[in-house]
Amino acid sequence: MATIDIPARSGRAFRVAEGKRFRIVTPKGKQAADFFAYAADNVGEWLSPMHSWVTTRSVRPRPGDILISRYRRPMLELTEDGAGGVHDMMIAACDQARYEHFGHAAAHASCSENLRNAMQRCGHTIDVIPQPINFFTNTQVSPAGELLSPPNPVPPGAYVELKALMDLICVVSSCPFDLQIPGWTINDAGGPTELTIELQ
Numbered sequence: 086m087a088t089i090d091i092p093a094r095s096g097r098a099f100r101v102a103e104g105k106r107f108r109i110v111t112p113k114g115k116q117a118a119d120f121f122a123y124a125a126d127n128v129g130e131w132l133s134p135m136h137s138w139v140t141t142r143s144v145r146p147r148p149g150d151i152l153i154s155r156y157r158r159p160m161l162e163l164t165e166d167g168a169g170g171v172h173d174m175m176i177a178a179c180d181q182a183r184y185e186h187f188g189h190a191a192a193h194a195s196c197s198e199n200l201r202n203a204m205q206r207c208g209h210t211i212d213v214i215p216q217p218i219n220f221f222t223n224t225q226v227s228p229a230g231e232l233l234s235p236p237n238p239v240p241p242g243a244y245v246e247l248k249a250l251m252d253l254i255c256v257v258s259s260c261p262f263d264l265q266i267p268g269w270t271i272n273d274a275g276g277p278t279e280l281t282i283e284l285q
């Protein structure tokens with residue numbers, strides 16, 4: 086089994102052949118993993134959580150769910166959830182503008198930049214940031230429809246396992262979010278930590 090270490094606040098791209106499985110692991114827990122996937126032969130076709138909602142009828146990915154592209158082709162199956170269902174498919178990837186919105190004027194690492202850089206290293210310049218699946222992210226919807234982000238409960242060693250249903254380029258970003266926003270916690274209070282990819 087090959088592994089890829091993703092340092093805290095960084096992103097990495099990796100290829101997965103059709104039929105192969107891989108795991109995304111948060112070794113220290115409480116670390117959001119922004120996940121993107123592209124068809125290996127056409128990076129204009131990407132994983133779309135919003136299209137997937139219609140087939141899974143859920144705003145959270147669950148074992149057995151088939152996750153589809155924006156062209157509605159099956160891309161991935163969530164085969165195991167070792168994180169207790171603490172995942173999000175609604176919040177856009179963080180970017181410089183979001184950090185500025187929260188009052189951080191200086192340059193800040195972001196999942197959007199991590200995605201662009203990881204794809205650039207594969208030879209692909211992208212100009213759209215797709216909606217990620219934010220694994221290990223504790224977004225909740227109140228009965229009134231309000232979005233809540235309580236402290237992250239994901240324990241050390243939690244993981245998800247996915248199976249590729251076509252040849253893919255996948256990207257995972259260790260979300261660099263570290264601002265102290267009352268009522269809007271993303272990662273551990275101690276700051277972002279590393280992630281590990283385990284390839285079958």
Ligand SMILES: [Zn+2]
Pocket residue numbers: 119178179195196197259260261262
């Ligand atoms: Zn992020």
